[in-house]
Amino acid sequence: MKKTVSTPIPRRYFLGGAITLAGLALSGCGGGSAPASGGAVELNFVFWGDANRAKVTEAALRVFEEKNPGITVKTEYQDSGPYADKLATRFAGGNPPDVLAMANRSLLEYAQRGTLADLKSLPELKLDAVPETVLSRGTVDGKLYGLATGVTTIGMVVNKTITDQAGVTIPDDKTWSWEDYAKFATEVTQKTGGKVYGAGFDVATETGPIMLARQRGEDFYTKDNKLGISEETMRDWFQYSVDLRAAGGYPPAGFFEQIGGSPAQSYLAKGTVASQIIPINNYRGYNDAVEGEVVLLRIPGETSGERRGYSADPTMLWSIAAKSKHPKEAAKLLDFLTNDSDGAAHTLTQRGVPINPEVAESITSKLSDDDKKFVDLMAAIQEDDLPAAYVYPKGASVVADTLKQLATEVEFGRVTPADAAKTFLEKSNAAINK
């Protein structure tokens, strides 16, 4: 008996000690791209998203391969969470993909550690047609590390079938204020007898406070890559949801079990909330997933605030690994993804409005009605002069996690909005300045 007692334990010690590095050791196994036969080049191309996104991307890549004999593209894709984890391990293991999708909030984490190629140094990638404002969102210290896959922004989607049935009029979204939205949401809850909550926007995603800060003349992330939102604005962001919950327009604490996920998994699709804030390139997905008619509206507060909050933001960014063995071919692929209308004919507005205006123009006739509404709203928003927006700083992913944590604390009344705002600034500044 004694022997059985003691033998298994030392092995467990080792497991405990080495759990981190086990990941590192395994990372070496990640999709190694062995050179294909006949001198052909195989590019490894990774992105996050769902099966539909993968399908249209593959279709575009087949066009690329036809146009570029000798280059084949091998793709991998996951959900955004696991994607981020796998990407980190692959870079750490010295086996990064050639071309990859990068989240705004992760760009500088990678770029400032020298892991990404300067896209301006690759002549195969032509950037003449791309507006400077778009390039700036992937540029650090004069080097272009990320190129927008397309542009998008956030908007409000409302289930009009529900509000019509309840007899609630949707205010004019060109002029509505945050107060108007709160009133509207509360009325929806009342008139549906509490079956549907009027508002269901996500308090814990940074795009919300980013918008509010901009409307108040502050930059959530500033030009010099710092945190610029004031404690007061942050407090008001938290307070807004607390007040709206108290009034009945926003669901009770604990109601939202899953944040993010596909349109089909959303509370809007379940019919338990009447409105939600989404990245508007996903509008079609929501209208497809929801029974009834979903209308796409602007975010409240655009005319009642100090200045416009909107900006045309990269949906995500394309990057090329500094260690890519085939930078030329990788740049060709990026050029194709950015400037080729035949490829865009497949991907359409899947990753936002194409950043090359000619390409964007070329696909308009192929768009569905819902995608057209997205493109039209995007264009309408950009008709006015919008304040400049900047790259997310290093540490932005910690900021996002901190917001998530504090939003829950506020939701359950464990901290006041004022204390949450204070803590948010402290923790975020510490992460960014590290």
Place this chain on the structure above:
Amino acid sequence: MSVLTKQAPGPAVGAPLGEAPRRRPPRRKNQRSGYLFLLPWFLGMLFTIIPFFASLYLAFTDYNLFTEPNFVGLANFQAMFEDPRLLQSLKVTFIYTFVSVPISLATALLVALILNRGLQGLAIYRSVYYLPSLLGGSVAIVMLWRYIFGNDGIVNGFLGLFGIQGPAWVTDPEFALSTLIVLNVWTFGSPMVIFLAGLRQVPTMYYEAASIDGASKWRQFRSITLPLISPIIFFNLIMQLIGSFQTFTQGYVMSGGTGGPADSTLFYNLYLYQKGFTEFEMGYASAMAWLLLMIIAIFTAINFIASKFWVFYDN
């Protein structure tokens, strides 16, 4: 197996190696086949040993996954003392361990005792109770758990029958950890099977003698069963403690990787993972891994020392 069958039957099997008969060739042969059987384990150890020492080195560096690590001395360990999330993760892990391990061991022993009474179809019951412990750490079961305890889940549906509005088990920071503790207790199957094997080893003659002397069932349990299976309790305790300290999957899946709501399911290993792979502070994460190793070593050592006072070895 063949090692055992080739040896002479009788007491020699259990005898310490030093007292084995001095016939060297067969012994060496036995050893050789023994090592042969261990070979896969030794090969597997390579994948553990190398990262093991690498992490020891990295614990003293500022390694960030992408650039060369720089030696920073004890800075990572010092930083731990000022890290509130580290304390939170320790708190979560300790609560989880010290609540769920005793309950799951007691449950396992109780069920094993019941099953040991010579039920018909024992093999079926044993499998049924064992099954959860094979599945408990799996992603699918934790997802299932989310639905069972979800707002529209079975648990709250059941409470609703009695007019009770159940809490938001998964999303409320006050309750999220308790649902995971329940999940862990539910996976009592593997200690149970070991208990069951142990109970079968207890010679029936002791019970016969005791019942002739008029000892009650409770008395028999306390004075015969418990002492004789105490080495097994000890073994299960150690294994469960170590397993609980290393909990990761449950917290990761339940919270979608965040350790939320509000860090209430931020297990130590989950935080370690976040540090390493989302904040890219792999040096710090390595240091955390070593702190966990030390914590587990200390608790195991305490147990071994304490075991002298309560574990009884029959032979």
